[in-house]
Structure formats: structure tokens, C-alpha cells
Amino acid sequence: DAEITQSPRHKITETGRQVTLACHQTWNHNNMFWYRQDLGHGLRLIHYSYGVQDTNKGEVSDGYSVSRSNTEDLPLTLESAASSQTSVYFCASSRDSWNTEAFFGQGTRLTVV
């Protein structure tokens, strides 16, 4: 079955370190997204990509970067982790059609100490 997987599921890192969260999907979807979930805010869009070599900033992109070198993967990098980036991160993918849902990964819980 096609799926979307995130790794690691849990991560503890220190302030100032660079961290990369992996996202891999096997649906061959062009669209991929990274969201963060925080209490009181729901899910907020960090970065998104509509295809290989395409990346765009979302609502809360400061301190994050992504790269899209192939269709399957969209890694999210925290350049210098801060305590404010402690959150649960969700990757999602979707088909090109506008009226289709996004499929989410299981999430990565990141703690910055």
C-alpha cells in the first residue's frame, strides 16, 4: 500500500543544533507540505512544494528550510534549533487536483532543550 512516513517519531535536541526531519511518500504525489501543531493554534503551514526543485514558504517558515530533489522526499531542516520550535511536526502530500484531500504522516514530536 502507498503511504507517507516520517522519521524519527520522537527527537530531543539541544538549542542551536541543526536538525533534519524526514518525510517520504510512495504515492508519487507532486504536492508535499510540512505543518506544525501547537496547542491553541491547530496546524500551521511551514513550507510546501508542488514538485521537484519547487519550494515555497508558508505561514511560519522562519528558522526552517526544505529541499525537493525527488518526488518522494521533502526533508525539513531546522537550521539552529530554538525552544520555540518544540512542537509536533506533520508532513502531508496530495494529488494535483484542487478538490482532493491531503494525506498526513504520523508526526514527529520534536523537543528542543
Add this chain to the structure above:
Amino acid sequence: DQQVKQNSPSLSVQEGRISILNCDYTNSMFDYFLWYKKYPAEGPTFLISISSIKDKNEDGRFTVFLNKSAKHLSLHIVPSQPGDSAVYFCAAMNVLQGAQKLVFGQGTRLTINP
């Protein structure tokens, strides 16, 4: 500024009764709306959607109603079952701004009591 708001953080309903979850939005450019359901330690899963050209969409026990003039949508679950206990997120998007650039509400935790 929260463009999509779910003002009830939690809702408790008896099994077999109707659950009504509400969502308000402020951006009149939103033209497609979705509801997602989320269990603990899992990612959100799609439940039901509605386009702004409709005012109602039904799928089994789930019905979404859209009131564009009030900028309000609601999700009805009838009858409610214990497996419906989860956090429900309302999401909105503008189709012309690109596929699936979703703006989410804060979520409502639904608890179904036996």
C-alpha cells in the same frame, strides 16, 4: 490573526446522539473547506469536504453544512459512536492560491460517552 476558528475546545456527547462541531472563518476568499479527524499519536485523516458552491455535503453519518453569508460551517455526526472520540480540525483553502494550502482551526476534542 486566526482566519479559521473553532471556538469550542471540547465537546462531550452521549453515544447515539448527534454531535455538532462548529467552525467560523474570516477570509471571504476561502472556497473549499475540509474536516479532518485526529487520534492521539496519529496524523490527521480526511473526513469530509465541501465546496463553496454547495451548502451541504453528506457522507454516511457525517454531514457538513456551509453558510457563506455567516462564514460558518458545521459538522454533524449522527448517530455518534465511541470510535468518533477524537480531535476534529476544520480547514479552509482558496483554490486559486494553490492545491491544499490549508488553514486550520485550533481543533475541537470530541468525547462520546457510552
